[in-house]
Amino acid sequence: MLRSRFITFWNATVQPDPLFSPLKLGALELKHRVVMAPMTRMRSAQPGNVPHALNAEYYGQRASEGGLLITEATDITPQAQGYRGTPGLYTAEQIAGWRAVTDAVHAKGGVIVSQIWHVGRISHSSLQPNGALPVGPSAVRPAGDHTNASGQSVPFETPRALEENELAGIVADFVAAARNAQEAGFDGVEVHGANGYLLDQFLRNGSNQRTDRYGGSVENRARLLLEVVDAVIAVLGAPHVGVRLSPWNGFNDMFDSEGEALWNYLAAELDKRDLAYLHVVEPRSDFTTDLPVNDSAPDAAGHFKAIFKGSLISTGGYVAETARAAVADTRAHAIGFGRLFIGNPDLPERLRIGATLTRQDRATFYGGDHRGYTDYAFHEDASLSCPA
Numbered sequence: 001m002l003r004s005r006f007i008t009f010w011n012a013t014v015q016p017d018p019l020f021s022p023l024k025l026g027a028l029e030l031k032h033r034v035v036m037a038p039m040t041r042m043r044s045a046q047p048g049n050v051p052h053a054l055n056a057e058y059y060g061q062r063a064s065e066g067g068l069l070i071t072e073a074t075d076i077t078p079q080a081q082g083y084r085g086t087p088g089l090y091t092a093e094q095i096a097g098w099r100a101v102t103d104a105v106h107a108k109g110g111v112i113v114s115q116i117w118h119v120g121r122i123s124h125s126s127l128q129p130n131g132a133l134p135v136g137p138s139a140v141r142p143a144g145d146h147t148n149a150s151g152q153s154v155p156f157e158t159p160r161a162l163e164e165n166e167l168a169g170i171v172a173d174f175v176a177a178a179r180n181a182q183e184a185g186f187d188g189v190e191v192h193g194a195n196g197y198l199l200d201q202f203l204r205n206g207s208n209q210r211t212d213r214y215g216g217s218v219e220n221r222a223r224l225l226l227e228v229v230d231a232v233i234a235v236l237g238a239p240h241v242g243v244r245l246s247p248w249n250g251f252n253d254m255f256d257s258e259g260e261a262l263w264n265y266l267a268a269e270l271d272k273r274d275l276a277y278l279h280v281v282e283p284r285s286d287f288t289t290d291l292p293v294n295d296s297a298p299d300a301a302g303h304f305k306a307i308f309k310g311s312l313i314s315t316g317g318y319v320a321e322t323a324r325a326a327v328a329d330t331r332a333h334a335i336g337f338g339r340l341f342i343g344n345p346d347l348p349e350r351l352r353i354g355a356t357l358t359r360q361d362r363a364t365f366y367g368g369d370h371r372g373y374t375d376y377a378f379h380e381d382a383s384l385s386c387p388a
């Protein structure tokens, strides 16, 4: 159990609470700055990777008046899939399933964007159409193991390098997913350029060893991400488009020998685009463990803020005190919370009043049923089961 003490300070001094001041992120009108970060939960209905009533209940529970939810990463095509049970956004059934999710969130006055995703090489042939190899910028195998379609842990495969003439198709797949998101009632989309998936694989020279217009220089490696962002903006409008990056983050075997130049270039390019927001994952936090944050890691929001003048969401290892401080000193406009939103469906309200927080159960993060998903208690209703 965690307890917020900072609230006492804000109440005692009768200061307005920085986390609960209104904010406009492009077209997204928010009443507070506690954002639910995207989280893969692998609970779509099978067959077809279709969002269903359980998912609508989960997002509806976490919706709040004027609060922003970012969905779990959502496959733009069958090739984009890397894990069992992740939902898609490319069939009529999936669009209808997501419509029930957005309706549940909007009914509570919430705002919701879809995180659109291609995993690239972080997949396995057993999860790919016709058993094909996963694709990536180059035939560079990620270190380590991956879970295949049967749930077994197997070594990663060496991906097939995408041909240059296939990349327009990847851009078109992101655009189609953005259109489908609009049809499903989302308020916008977040382009997933983070955490070692396809767009991040193109960004970094550990995974991108291409010699064409999409590899080599920082400008070339950033090309695919910027093409996707521009094409999605062309259909939805920039005020409905966010982008997520994970600077200096090594998750999924990511490495870049020119990190600072890459992030500076991206910050400057994205600054020109008038996005709803840029969302950075702070490298000080590792969500695959419950270790304390590493305070010596680079400060991503602080770094981007010097170049990117639009709205920033910063996520990674925040608790009430550090979130309030980050907004108060203008390092970020809003704060994303991942793990705390799993165990606390009413996290914004709990942070506002300083209520006790429930610890999330890591054993039920990925896959399964309602347990560890929709059965966490609201703070005023201790009669619900509480997995922690």
Ligand SMILES: Cc1cc2nc3c(=O)[nH]c(=O)nc-3n(C[C@H](O)[C@H](O)[C@H](O)COP(=O)(O)O)c2cc1C
Residues within 6 Å of the ligand: 037, 038, 039, 040, 041, 071, 072, 073, 115, 192, 194, 195, 244, 281, 285, 287, 315, 316, 317, 318, 336, 337, 338, 339, 340, 365, 366
């Ligand atoms: C169960 C789980 C699933 C996640 N899935 C995604 C995802 O689909 N897309 C993404 O960009 N980040 C994903 N993340 C990372 C979170 O968005 C967030 O950056 C991370 O948990 C750090 O924030 P926290 O310290 O508040 O948990 C996931 C994290 C967790 C714990």
